[in-house]
Amino acid sequence: MEAIREIDIGTTPHEVVYEEDKLKLLHYHPTVKKTHPVPLLVVYALVNRQYMLDLQPDRSIIKKLLDEGFDLYMIDWGYPTLGDKFLTLDDYVNGYIDNVVNVVKRRSGTEKITLMGVCQGGTFSVMYSALHPENVKNLITLVTPIDFDTDKGLLNIWSRNLDVDKVVDTLGNVPGEFLNTMFLLMNPVRLLIDKYVGFAEKMDDEEFVKNFLRMEKWIFDSPDQAGEAYRQFIKDCYQKNLLIKNEMEIGGRLIDLRKIDMPVLNVYAEYDHLVPPDSSKPLTDAISSKDKDILAIPSGHIGIFVGSKSQKVVCPEIVKWLKPRSTIKK
Amino acid sequence: MNKEFFDQWTKTQEETLGRFTKDPLLLGPTRETSEKVLKNMKASLKFYGTWANFCLKFQGPSTTAMEELYNQTADMMKGEVSPGDDYKEFYKRWIETYEKTFDGFLGSEEFSADLAAFVGDFMDFKKGHEDLLEDQLKRMSIPTKGDLDAAFKDIYILKKKVKDMDSLRENVDGLSADMVSTKNDLQKAKMEIAADSLRKKVDGLSADLVSTKNDLQKAKMEIAALKKKMETPSKKTRPSKK
Numbered sequence: 001m002e003a004i005r006e007i008d009i010g011t012t013p014h015e016v017v018y019e020e021d022k023l024k025l026l027h028y029h030p031t032v033k034k035t036h037p038v039p040l041l042v043v044y045a046l047v048n049r050q051y052m053l054d055l056q057p058d059r060s061i062i063k064k065l066l067d068e069g070f071d072l073y074m075i076d077w078g079y080p081t082l083g084d085k086f087l088t089l090d091d092y093v094n095g096y097i098d099n100v101v102n103v104v105k106r107r108s109g110t111e112k113i114t115l116m117g118v119c120q121g122g123t124f125s126v127m128y129s130a131l132h133p134e135n136v137k138n139l140i141t142l143v144t145p146i147d148f149d150t151d152k153g154l155l156n157i158w159s160r161n162l163d164v165d166k167v168v169d170t171l172g173n174v175p176g177e178f179l180n181t182m183f184l185l186m187n188p189v190r191l192l193i194d195k196y197v198g199f200a201e202k203m204d205d206e207e208f209v210k211n212f213l214r215m216e217k218w219i220f221d222s223p224d225q226a227g228e229a230y231r232q233f234i235k236d237c238y239q240k241n242l243l244i245k246n247e248m249e250i251g252g253r254l255i256d257l258r259k260i261d262m263p264v265l266n267v268y269a270e271y272d273h274l275v276p277p278d279s280s281k282p283l284t285d286a287i288s289s290k291d292k293d294i295l296a297i298p299s300g301h302i303g304i305f306v307g308s309k310s311q312k313v314v315c316p317e318i319v320k321w322l323k324p325r326s327t328i329k330k
Numbered sequence: 331m332n333k334e335f336f337d338q339w340t341k342t343q344e345e346t347l348g349r350f351t352k353d354p355l356l357l358g359p360t361r362e363t364s365e366k367v368l369k370n371m372k373a374s375l376k377f378y379g380t381w382a383n384f385c386l387k388f389q390g391p392s393t394t395a396m397e398e399l400y401n402q403t404a405d406m407m408k409g410e411v412s413p414g415d416d417y418k419e420f421y422k423r424w425i426e427t428y429e430k431t432f433d434g435f436l437g438s439e440e441f442s443a444d445l446a447a448f449v450g451d452f453m454d455f456k457k458g459h460e461d462l463l464e465d466q467l468k469r470m471s472i473p474t475k476g477d478l479d480a481a482f483k484d485i486y487i488l489k490k491k492v493k494d495m496d497s498l499r500e501n502v503d504g505l506s507a508d509m510v511s512t513k514n515d516l517q518k519a520k521m522e523i524a525a526d527s528l529r530k531k532v533d534g535l536s537a538d539l540v541s542t543k544n545d546l547q548k549a550k551m552e553i554a555a556l557k558k559k560m561e562t563p564s565k566k567t568r569p570s571k572k
Contacts, residue, residue, distance in 0.1 A: 021489075082478060086486040095493070154436055161446035163453070170453040170460075172479070186436065189428045197421070 007213045010051035012062045014074075018103045022078030025100050026050075027107075028066055035071040036326035038137050039108040042074040043097060043128075045120035046229070047179060049221050050076050052305055053118070055214050059306050064315040070326070073104050075121075079223040085172040087226040089233060090251030093127045101128070101135050112137035112262075114326065116318075119143050119275060119301075123237070126283065127250065130259045138325045140265045140318060143301055145275045146257075146283040147244040148237050152276035154186045159238035168227040176222025183219075186273060215306070244282055260287040265321045267295045267304075267314065274301040293321060336386060340379050363465060370458035377455035384448040387441065395431035399424055 018025035042062075044050035053074070054062040065072055075097075080087070104113050115136050117125025122144025129136045150156050167174060184191050202208045232250075242248035248255045264287060268280035277296070284294045295317055299310040402423050406416060435441055464474040 083482045083485060085479075086483055091490075151437075157437060157439070157442050158445055161442050163446060163450045166450050166453045170457045172475075187429065187432075189425055189432060194425050 007210055007217065009056070009214050009217060010054045011057055012054050012060055012066065017073075017107065018100065020096060020099060022080060022084065023096050023100070024076040024078060025103060026074045026076055028062060028072040028074070030069075030071060031063075031066045032069045035069050036323065037108075037328045038110060038112065038114050038326040039071040039073060039104050040065065040114045040116060040322070040326075041101065041104050042072070043115060043117045043121035043125045044075060044077070045118060045122075046077055046092075046223065046225055047120060047176075048218060049223070050074055050118075052218055052302075055218060055306055056211055059308070059311050061305060061311075061315055065319070068315075068319045068323070070322070071108060073100075075100055077223065080173055080226045081224075082172060085227040088228045088250070089124075089127070092226075092229055093124055094131065094251050094253070097124060097128050098132060098135075101132070105135065110137075110328065111135075114138040114140065114322065116140040117142065117144060120145070120233070123243070126257070126260070127243070127248075127255050129262065130255045130257050131250075131253055133259050133261060136262050138263045138265070138322060139260065140267065140322065141280070141283060142267045143269050143272055143275045143280060143304060144266070144283065145237070145279040146286065147241065147279050147281075148239075149241045149244075150276055150278040152278050153272075153274065155182070155274060156238060156276075156279070158182065159234055162234065162239075164231050164234040164239075168231045172227050173224040174227060174230045175224050179225065180220060180222050183274075215302075244286055246286075257283070257286040258288045261289050263291040263325050264289045265293050265295065265318065267297060267318070269297050269299045269301055269304045269310075271299060272301040272304075291325075295321075336382060339382075343375050343379070363462075366458070366462055366465065370455075370462055373451070373454040373458040377451040380448050380451040384444055387444055388435075391431045391435040392428075395428045398431065399427045402427065 012028055014026045014028040016024045017027045042050070042053065044053070054060045057063065062072065062074070101113060101115075105111065112135055115125045115129060115138070117123070117140070119142070122141035123146065125139060126141060126144065126146060129139045148156055148159075171178070199209075199212055202212075236242045236248050240247075243255065244257070246254070246256045246258065264284070266280065266284050268275070268277050270277060272280075281294065284292055297304050297310050297314055299307045304310050304314055403420065406420065406423075460475065464476055467474045
């Protein structure tokens with residue numbers, strides 16, 4: 001273990017092609033000569049960091065998508081500071097995401113792009129696709145909460161009684177540590193004891209230790225949440241469940257999921273304790289797309305991205321679905 | 331600490347220190363600050379009470395899990411004991427028993443309400459504490475969180491305005507480009523129309539010219555014919571001198 005001085009994460013080569021406030025748009029260097037015509041934009045959650053998809057070189061979803069010929073972009077939301085506490089969901093969806101989509105469109109010379117949203121980033125992508133369907137060729141959602149009225153997830157149960165106004169009015173931005181404490185509280189015995197016992201038992205295995213440390217870094221690398229956006233997300237989604245009812249508004253515009261008519265792939269994890277399947281599955285019935293598929297992966301919320309078994313399924317299935325839909329009709 | 335003791339402790343706090351926090355007879359120049367201090371004291375007492383209650387609630391499932399594990403361990407200890415294997419088995423059962431017991435506890439509506447109360451009371455306590463601190467900072471002319479918030483809000487609004495204006499400018503730029511293009515098209519069309527009109531005029535003039543030329547030609551021919559005719563009868567009508 002002493003030999004490990006530093007761990008490498010998010011190593012797939014990329015460049016920053018657009019910046020706005022704290023946001024950076026990463027463009028990954030293609031690994032094939034000719035990429036598919038429709039570019040792919042990954043929208044990650046505001047909670048934790050986007051390099052989960054590129055955590056270790058041999059289990060990188062980003063690298064796999066590049067090797068399959070996709071022209072790949074990903075949003076890095078950065079770390080909100082005190083000055084960002086007034087940012088709303090409207091700023092994130094109709095501001096940042098819309099600006100980034102336009103940059104990607106301009107750079108690739110296409111009229112539409114593919115959106116791939118992860119977790120809360122998936123919820124944002126769904127909101128965006130409902131409000132700006134003219135810009136979205138395909139939509140892929142990964143472990144994305146849409147219907148929040150379920151007793152299967154502790155976050156859903158705990159958020160119901162939370163006085164979010166008091167939290168945001170007092171804290172401004174909601175600290176990453178606050179959310180981390182909640183996540184740890186979901187399974188304290190496993191996450192605070194068993195995990196580290198397991199680590200102690202395998203400390204001689206350098207690769208295991210490296211991967212463990214990478215994951216540990218990701219888990220505790222938690223940006224604060226912009227206060228106003230957090231307030232509306234908890235109130236309108238977790239407490240009032242407005243999104244699935246087509247009653248949620250951002251920036252004065254109603255989000256009607258029936259406006260989503262492009263091809264949609266909805267991927268969920270069967271043993272997800274953060275976003276239970278009951279929360280993800282209803283999207284497929286709520287939209288008006290004719291071309292839509294749903295894919296269940298036998299893993300948990302995080303395992304879907306880094307688990308060795310799911311790695312062999314998730315990416316190949318996405319690629320199989322997306323490739324034929326990434327062409328432009330002339 | 332059992333529930334009865336905790337309830338009694340809370341009651342005693344309310345009846346002793348808590349009485350000060352309800353005093354409405356605060357007077358004089360320090361009235362506002364004193365009121366805040368008392369309010370914060372009340373929030374502190376409430377928070378510590380909720381915190382203790384919250385921690386106390388964890389004792390229930392802990393005891394249940396411990397009892398369950400104790401029974402299981404007793405079964406394990408029967409017969410021959412193998413320290414290495416039995417330790418692993420014990421650890422496995424310990425984790426599983428606690429996990430299962432806590433799953434039910436953490437997923438209950440009661441825990442959700444307790445957690446919300448704990449977070450809410452902590453926010454009240456924190457806010458009260460910060461308000462007092464801000465008052466002190468203001469007296470020293472040091473910018474406070476409230477001052478920063480006001481500045482940040484102004485910056486947020488200004489940034490939004492700038493972004494809206496940028497977007498508007500882009501649209502106007504796009505419209506201007508369209509207008510220049512349309513103007514050029516219009517100019518071209520005008521020139522084409524003018525050229526067409528001119529061509530038509532020239533065509534008309536040419537036709538007139540041809541017609542005039544023909545008329546002239548005809549007139550010339552008629553004149554020539556007339557001349558000839560005039561010359562011929564003068565010879566015929568000359569009288570004879572015989």
